[in-house]
Amino acid sequence: MIRFHKEGYKIIVIAFIIAITGILMAEKLLETNWIIKSIQVFIIFFLVVILQFFRNPKRLTNLDEAxxxxxxxxxxxxxxxxxxxxxxxxxxxxxxxxxxxxxxxxxxxxxxxxxxxxxxxxxxxxxxxxxxxxxxxxxxxxxxxxxxxxxxxxxxxxxxxxxxxxxxxxxxxxxxxxxxxxxxxxxxxxxxxxxxxxxxxxxxxxxxxxxxxxxxxx
CATH class of the missing domain: 2.70.70.10 (Glucose Permease (Domain IIA))
Incomplete structure (x- = not known):
């Protein structure tokens, strides 16, 4: 399961709101199918970039003072x-x-x-x-x-x-x-x-x- 850093929680929520709004607005306001799909793909790509940036994988450290x-x-x-x-x-x-x-x-x-x-x-x-x-x-x-x-x-x-x-x-x-x-x-x-x-x-x-x-x- 992908973990996200707490410093990204607010930005991730905002990114999701923007992404969902953008996808729905493209469907509602535009008529040309390829333009709609292009905008939606770009929005999804933007969201993926935000998510991967704030990922926080669990790391196991072998503690050693030396x-x-x-x-x-x-x-x-x-x-x-x-x-x-x-x-x-x-x-x-x-x-x-x-x-x-x-x-x-x-x-x-x-x-x-x-x-x-x-x-x-x-x-x-x-x-x-x-x-x-x-x-x-x-x-x-x-x-x-x-x-x-x-x-x-x-x-x-x-x-x-x-x-x-x-x-x-x-x-x-x-x-x-x-x-x-x-x-x-x-x-x-x-x-x-x-x-x-x-x-x-x-x-x-x-x-x-x-x-x-x-x-x-x-």
Whole structure:
């Protein structure tokens, strides 16, 4: 059975109302059969896109404090050592995962531990792969800590289509690896900042599965 994320419930209901209204109005107001059918097919396609975007498949995570799982579904587009200016203010290993509109957009906690920092930043809506998206776009920054990895940071970044970031992380909260950490609506990216020397299990161009796939380890 397909599960949908709670952040999509309102939009799904509205989409169904629009779809049913559109299909009935096409039948009532138009006379040309091929035009009616074309409009109805387009409406159904639109509804399917909305439904698949908000799907929330159940994921089983093998809990392990010595591993980092992918926080989202998508493609690894950046692996490099960079200066992280907001929280660490030193060198970190950045791993960025880009989500297309067809990916599952649930954000999941990459490791178990405690939320040390959680902050929302308003900003622009540059395309998610733009080099400045990480520092200029609307985003949230979350830092998690456990005894094995110490502190890691992940950043939810809005893209050209993503107009709403949902972040459930609250400072001081104990969280469990692989569980629901939020949602980014309509395509974007997540940056992870890991300690230098972390062993990666992925390379550029790899497609990863959020909540289950181990992408780094001690």
């Amino acid at each position: 591993t980092i799982v992918a926080p989202v579904d998508g493609k690894v587009v950046v692996i490099e050592e960079v200066e992280e200016p907001e929280y660490f203010k030193d060198k970190r290993l950045q791993v960025s995962i880009f989500m297309s509109p067809i990916n599952v957009h649930v954000t999941r906690y990459a490791m178990s531990g405690v939320v040390k920092y959680s902050k929302y930043h308003p900003g622009k809506y540059l395309v998610a792969w733009h080099p400045k998206a990480s520092t200029e776009n609307e985003r949230t920054t979350i830092v998690l800590e456990n005894a094995t990895f110490g502190e890691i940071l992940y950043r939810q970044i809005a893209g050209a289509l993503a107009k709403r970031i949902v972040n459930y992380a609250k400072e001081g909260e104990e969280i469990v690896q692989g569980t629901d950490a939020g949602f980014i609506k309509f395509g974007s990216r997540v940056d992870l900042f890991l300690p230098i020397g972390t062993t990666l299990n992925v390379k550029l161009g790899d497609k990863v599965k959020g909540g289950t796939q181990v992408i780094a380890q001690k």
